[in-house]
Amino acid sequence: MRILICDDDSSIIQSLSQIVTTYFNNKKITCPEIVTFNNGESLLSDKGAKDIVFLDVEMPGFDGIYVGNKLKQQNESVIIFIVTSYIEYLDAAMRFHVFRYLSKPIDKQRLFQNLDDALELYYSTNKEIAIETKNGVTTVSTNDIVYVEANGRKIIVHTLTTDFNSTQTLQFWINHLPVSMFFQSHRSYIINLDKVTSFDHELIYLCDGQFNAYLTRRKFAEFKKVYLQFMESKR
Structure with missing residues (x-):
């Protein structure tokens, strides 16, 4: 499994990385590879597996909605979290079946619950x-x-x-x-x-x-x- 985080705010990348790492440590599960990007272009050019992706919406160049649509076209099973402060993007995100829509700042307990659901979906889909x-x-x-x-x-x-x-x-x-x-x-x-x-x-x-x-x-x-x-x- 590979987890990708894409945000132009380095503090959000650091926070998400720490929360995801803590989640797997608490579960006593080896933490998957976490790969970070500060723009959509570099994420889309990445050649590795994209299993769970955290996407900011407002970024320079390709925004998160565009990147999410491209990822779903490449692999309909990819699990996408939209992470943003702007609720007005919810409808656009739902059109490509985003898995969850998370508001900034990140609520750790809510993210833990959503990761439970994401892993259940991932393992059933990839069995x-x-x-x-x-x-x-x-x-x-x-x-x-x-x-x-x-x-x-x-x-x-x-x-x-x-x-x-x-x-x-x-x-x-x-x-x-x-x-x-x-x-x-x-x-x-x-x-x-x-x-x-x-x-x-x-x-x-x-x-x-x-x-x-x-x-x-x-x-x-x-x-x-x-x-x-x-x-x-x-x-």
């Missing part, structure tokens, strides 16, 4: 799972799985790039996929909530309509509640 097929085993990130389908005796794992005929049972996938991200919408379908574009009483549309899965009518209300809670957890 890897082995798909067993007749031809061998392939390991993928759970976030790359769009949905799992039982089609007769076949269990098909649909990913963003490839479909796998899994020798594992549907029950295996129900038991092993993160419950915070996946929902069994029908006896034959398990869908990734993060890939949902829209849904009605019969179908769930995923990845801008590239895929769809059945939604049992009796599960519509439950699914709607779970999906809205999932989306709220990303704000």
Whole structure:
């Protein structure tokens, strides 16, 4: 994991770095690499992983809204905190699904609580799972799985790039996929909530309509509640 902090105010960078380091020390977890930047251009030019990013809004050159949008285009799973004194940027930040909106000066306890949520999301999104097929085993990130389908005796794992005929049972996938991200919408379908574009009483549309899965009518209300809670957890 890599944590990036971008702010043109060196005192904010120092404060955030200290709070994040204290958080991991208190949890008795090895603190990840923390990389700091004083402008958006240098952050975007960084070639390393960008897992959790703290962004100031008002900076010389590229502002935090522009940088946040670019980061989401590069990796939709990046977890972005907007850190600013200006509440008027909230709507713009929400458009690219910012994870949290933090006000300056930083409230340490609130940040600790938000980091709990961020790590839970990070580990569920970046969990890897082995798909067993007749031809061998392939390991993928759970976030790359769009949905799992039982089609007769076949269990098909649909990913963003490839479909796998899994020798594992549907029950295996129900038991092993993160419950915070996946929902069994029908006896034959398990869908990734993060890939949902829209849904009605019969179908769930995923990845801008590239895929769809059945939604049992009796599960519509439950699914709607779970999906809205999932989306709220990303704000």
